[in-house]
Amino acid sequence: xxxxxxxxxxxxxxxxxxxxxxxxxxxxxxxxxxxxxxxxxxxxxxxxxxxxxxxxxxxxxxxxxxxxxxxxxxxxxxxxxxxxxxxxxxxxxxxxxxxxxxxxxxxxxxxxxxxxxxxxxxxxxxxxxxxxxxxxxxxxxxxxxxxxxxxxxxxxxxxxxxxxxxxxxxxxxxxxxxxxxxxxxxxxxxxxxxxxxxxxxxxxxxxxxxxxxxxxxxxxxxxxxxxxxxxxxxxxxxxxxxxxxxxxxxxxxxxxxxxxxxxxxxxxxxxxxxxxxxxxxxxxxxxxxxxxxxxxxxxxxxxxxxxxxxxxxxxxxxxxxxxxxxxxxxxxxxxxxxxxxxxxxxxx
Numbered sequence: 001x002x003x004x005x006x007x008x009x010x011x012x013x014x015x016x017x018x019x020x021x022x023x024x025x026x027x028x029x030x031x032x033x034x035x036x037x038x039x040x041x042x043x044x045x046x047x048x049x050x051x052x053x054x055x056x057x058x059x060x061x062x063x064x065x066x067x068x069x070x071x072x073x074x075x076x077x078x079x080x081x082x083x084x085x086x087x088x089x090x091x092x093x094x095x096x097x098x099x100x101x102x103x104x105x106x107x108x109x110x111x112x113x114x115x116x117x118x119x120x121x122x123x124x125x126x127x128x129x130x131x132x133x134x135x136x137x138x139x140x141x142x143x144x145x146x147x148x149x150x151x152x153x154x155x156x157x158x159x160x161x162x163x164x165x166x167x168x169x170x171x172x173x174x175x176x177x178x179x180x181x182x183x184x185x186x187x188x189x190x191x192x193x194x195x196x197x198x199x200x201x202x203x204x205x206x207x208x209x210x211x212x213x214x215x216x217x218x219x220x221x222x223x224x225x226x227x228x229x230x231x232x233x234x235x236x237x238x239x240x241x242x243x244x245x246x247x248x249x250x251x252x253x254x255x256x257x258x259x260x261x262x263x264x265x266x267x268x269x270x271x272x273x274x275x276x277x278x279x280x281x282x283x284x285x286x287x288x289x290x291x292x293x294x295x296x297x298x299x300x301x302x303x304x305x306x307x308x309x310x311x312x313x314x315x316x317x318x319x320x321x322x323x324x325x326x327x328x329x330x331x332x333x334x335x336x337x338x339x340x341x342x343x344x345x346x347x348x
Contacts, residue, residue: 012335219245
């Protein structure tokens with residue numbers, strides 16, 4: 001695959017009190033009209049922003065969206081959801097948690113004798129097993145979520161997939177490819193959901209989940225999850241696996257552009273790069289094939305990364321082009337309370 005040369009434009013997100021200098025890293029983004037939803041890398045809430053009027057590329061007026069208020073979640077506000085994938089379709093905001101286990105982080109200055117015991121500390125993090133569909137209510141300030149149990153006309157109430165025996169991990173417990181990785185932390189090439197793209201009812205109604213890991217012999221994994229709503233619950237009807245050759249990279253986010261599925265690809269483990277955006281023609285219009293070779297995806301652009309920073313994590317389609325946001329943003333991306341993302345013009 002050959003890179004398409006391009007210089008991204010800056011997009012500034014004013015996060016106010018939620019600014020990156022206060023510890024916010026971003027892992028997911030979805031845009032509907034002049035409203036943007038963001039998934040911070042930690043915590044149990046989302047952020048909602050509005051586009052600056054007058055044709056600007058910038059966004060402002062941040063508002064917190066506590067997921068514990070918007071959908072029935074186990075645990076409390078302090079339990080990390082690790083929302084990684086967002087999509088808005090047919091009036092619903094879809095939220096996918098990572099579903100991944102977590103290994104204890106080694107902080108700078110940790111005594112050598114403590115490194116081994118800390119690396120042996122793995123937490124399954126059940127609060128991360130979230131797949132939810134939130135109805136959006138239109139208002140003067142754009143679409144917004146409503147409280148759990150409250151219905152939106154024509155859309156119903158919020159619904160989520162159970163996290164236990166009727167959930168995604170239980171459905172994969174005996175899977176020949178994925179079962180061995182379910183208890184392995186995501187950053188160790190374990191099971192880790194990082195992107196979601198939802199086809200509408202006319203195209204089959206499937207929820208496509210992109211996995212950061214595992215990557216199997218260089219092949220990344222997409223899951224097509226069939227669900228239907230039953231009151232405040234999503235009922236799992238089936239899971240289908242699809243393998244895609246991303247040259248050893250995993251999925252860091254997904255986005256829909258017309259009939260095409262866009263994949264933000266990056267390392268499955270704790271590495272700086274490479275990162276790139278690739279296009280799967282027709283991938284958002286109908287069922288995916290069992291396997292997708294490298295010749296069947298088209299490179300949109302390589303995405304620059306930093307050394308120990310600037311790891312591309314969020315991908316969204318704007319009228320002006322493709323927006324990429326970063327985890328662990330570099331200092332030059334922090335402008336007071338504003339975070340600077342990259343926009344590749346639509347002419348690409």
